[in-house]
Amino acid sequence: MRLLTSLKSAVLKRVMPAGGLDLTKLDKVPNRLAWPLLRDGVDPTPRVTAYRAKDPVQRLTSLMGLEIWLITGYEEGREVLGNVNHSTDIRPYMGASGDVEKGDIGGLGFTDPPEHTRQRKLLTPEFTMRRLERLKPGIADIIAQQLDETEATAAAHPDGVVDLAQTFAFPIPFQVICDLLGLPAEQREKFRTLASARFDVTEGGVGSIGAIGGSREFLLAETARQRHDPGPGLIGQIVREHGDEINDFDLGGLADGAFTGGLETSASMLALGTVVLLQNRELWKSLAEDPDSVDDIVEELLRQLAVVQVAFPRFAKEDVVVGGKRIKKGSVMLVHLPAASRDPRSTPGEALCPMRESSNHLAFGHGLHRCVGAELARMELRTAYPALARRFPDMQLAVDPSELEYHAKSIVFGIEALPVKLR
Template identity: 65%
Template sequence: MGRLVTTLTRAVRQRVLARTGAVDLSRLDKVPESLAWPLRRDGTAPSARLQATRNADPVQRLVRLFGMEVWLVTGDEECREVLADSASYSTDIRPYMGRSGSATDGDIGGLGFTDPPDHTRLRRLLVPEFTMRRLQRLAPLIQQVVDRQLDELEAAAAHAEDGVVDLVPTVAFPVPFLVICDLLGLPDERRETFRSLATQRFDVTGGGPGTLGAIGGSREFLLAEVARQRHDPGPGLIGQLIREHGEEISDFELGGLADGVFTGGLETSASMLALGTAHLLEHRELWHRLRADPSIAPALVDELLRLLSVVQVAFPRFARHDVVVAGRSIPAGSVVLCSLPAANRDPRTGPGDDLDLDRAGPGHLAFGHGFHRCIGAELARMELVTTLTTLAQRLPDLALAAAPEDLEHRALSIVFGVESVPVTLHAAG
């Protein structure tokens, strides 16, 4: 989803430059509050304002910006209606950037910003690699990665003077990173460069330009890797698609797909691992239940996905024509944003703010909905189930080393997360 921030920034900048010839929004150091407030949280929960908005009016005009109406959809049923309607909405942002909309035109790749027929063709190439049968071959790898990272966690704690270690750089980030590297087929000698680029995407100390530069850097890396594997296909996803489809897919398209797998599978999974573990350690009864009965892990993971909803906004939809949602008339050309955290806690259709294992299931919107639903959803579930189950079994006394309210959450981000999760591995005394 980091690419979503980049693309939206560029899209708005293009429209302003076309109108004024003088303004460059890439230099802005903050998002207007009229657009920012739906991204704010109360702890890990959607803000009280966002939940009140959903309960009172689940479809409302958020703001008019540079001649475009921006609408916010917050209800579960209403979000599903928008996200499932590919006839009324486009996700292709290229026409808003003065480009033709062809999959080979411009600097946007992947599935998220692509409409049929390009989306249909590209997704058809990728789907076979993400079936449960294919993904099961990664199960031993995921377990090996988790075990190795817990070894590193224990070593770091043993060397820490106070026994406190941060779960984010030792477990939450490296587990999905290493799995993605193996999935894509990146050779070992190139992973350190890739790790540096990936880490920078999480580091906001350099401001927007630093983060956007890191995003561009990772895409350039993947495009170069695709070009290299075109002549020497590796054992992973990139090489497999080259071997099976050859000239049917261009380097640009394949690089976009690889970047989509990377951005969708790293930032979201790392955030979920960090936040999910922190939630379980805060609610010890859940931690003890998981340790006593690992079979609850799939249901528990789905409820954590629903409650935490780290992807805050689905890919923006652009109304192709006038549409009506929940009795509200949305004019053609409007941008429609679906708030996934608000929808996932909608009390009209689910348990709301309560974690309910009896009602848990994959029907939440954490992975989106419709034909743009995250293609890597099952891989993310596998990583979460394996990591949380192994943590609970191997480190039953794992505990937060800070009060939950003192954890530093990302204040304003498309992918919600926590900067660090300090923990102790053993009970005091």
Template identity: 60%
Template sequence: MKRQILGLVRRTLLTVLPARSVDLSRLDRIPEHLSWPLRRDGFDPDPRLASTRASEPVHRLGSLLGIDIWLVTGEEAGRQTLTEQDAFSTDIRPYVGKRGAADGDIGGLGFTDPPDHTRLRRLITPEFTMRRLQRIQPSLDRIIAGQLDEIEARARVHDVVDLVPAFAFPIPFLMICDLLGLPDRDRETFRELGHARFDVTSGGVGALGAISASREFLKEATARQRREPGPGLIGQIIREHGDEISDFDLAGLADGVFTGGMETSAGMLAMGTAVLLGHPTAWQQMAEDPDFVGPAVEELLRYLSVVQVAFPRFAKHDIVVGGQLVRTGDVVLVSLPGANRDPSFGAAPDSFDPTRTPASHLAFGHGIHRCVGAELARMELRAAYPALARRFPQMRLTDDDPGFLPSSLVYGVRQVLARPW
């Protein structure tokens, strides 16, 4: 009876006191008891994820500003959480004060619920079908070839090349700029906005400020293209849908493409190359066997899971997830590395095994918020890895410590030093 009364009081307070009174953007740091799931040991997740998954796949991490926060590490519970759109909201705006709600810094597909999410996704999904993506394959091949030339030129001068600035970063960056239709004059500004938004070492203030700057830049770019539509995705949506979409919503979609397609692919290209170079047989097969490429890429996506957590889910009503009662207003975080190392993926899930039978992993999320650019990312990885391996079959790492990024929402490395021949 006492528990029922407490639950009634809690739900009443959530109704009477608006969520807007909780402002996550003012946090100057994320407490350790909440941030440890973002930590890793090299390519591997924090060992605590495995032990938590074994004992409690849905685990209460603790509370923050009066909100209970749950961590999901099991694959089955992860899929349930990401699929339950009627039970969860991803709209974070009520929780970030004026920075997100009044100023419009937060939005886009990831932080939008139906019906707005349905409307916006309908506008952008056709641009990421395989049929339309095939049109940019020549551009992708040209960009990759240019970076391979850059690697060779640097190696002839310095012998050892850092593959992050020469290969992993520029390929998705140039591809996204081409895809969005950003003119050359905007690209350097866009480049500078690429990293800070995923770093949570400074808490909500730093990350949200970086998102705000990125969104403002894209709103200005969208407004210019409203007057004179460019050849890329922004201009295409303006030509096809006109006033059906506002500059704010279109900038949000463009920002989502940037978020999902640049830093994530850069992390995959950098760390995936390092993993492959640590497996000489796989490196050779990547260069010689086209049938090897697809399954190996899927295994790298599962194994590395560069996106650390899915978009936060806010419980709209009480729901049982993985045997745990999640109450109205609670936040649920799905650890994608944790779920992707679940024993359901077969023997030795903590090992990279390119011969593993490909399974439906969660690297791109799941449900209505699954990454809309998943096929673009796959296309980049399937083209870039084998091209690099064919051009430099004798490439080898010269440093075993690539400088892994701490506490980043999108995992990555600072450098990948290699000798091409």
């Protein structure tokens, strides 16, 4: 989800000679492009909601001759994301610099049909409910283990305060994604060190490009290893079933996409969802006592938080009209998923309101690039939230909500720390 960094480097390379740009020396992403990533607590900023109210399709800015449009409406967002004639393939804008071959960019998110179709067909069977069922017992065990660790950590602290982001929200999806990929135990700690700084664009491309390259290099090496010794997870299964139908680079890209889409997003949802729930005690109580309420509460949290802030950029392959606005061929369309998911014209709106209509959201995207791991994410959330509420029914934030520190400019919205008191 390195969208803004990739977009910026693409624009620069479009007007600069191949090989003439050092990504590590890029300056900051300009505020006129990055401001939609800011939030007011967990909510979209008033500026974003004002944009949507005035016109859900607006020209955001022009960056080195490339027009960039911001889409904040639900129906308009679905229209853009569902249009198969738009492209997410950023490679034509990258010149001949070799970034694709180095693994700085690629994977399903930046691939168009027919290559996207071919690769997704290899990946989709691993995320069917039948295949995912095998992960359920392991997910429950991981959650129980992290609940024990959370309690032990709190007991060792003089004030009984524990950072739930570190003991619960991050470790659960990290271990689940390692199990999914079939990573051996001895490799997981190394992999863990690569699982941060991938989404922060505050300083431009410096941190994210390095982190992306490091994790992709690790997964490419792991893919090559499992080519000869297939593991029990997704990588090994694809190798066993498809062999030479997919090369190591493409398989590594699929694994990296599963890692990217399944770790930071789920960790953010677990932490931020808990922030919301602890300020809505009736929902917290319902999770602990009413199993029938869990699905609707999870869907509403997904809608409210929509932690992936903007979808993969869509490049208009021809002139197109969206929401009555003519968007020229070659323009970029950015769909703001939190704003679209709260559009009062098509969803329950800004208020927290668990109901079946809450499933009317774009938290997982829409169309060809809808998150393939959506059901795995739901499985984690539906298991983790109730377990946490049952174990610690009296848990409270250890600081005033206004003191919580959130990621400043991040494609995947999250929180720096979540201090809580368990009792």
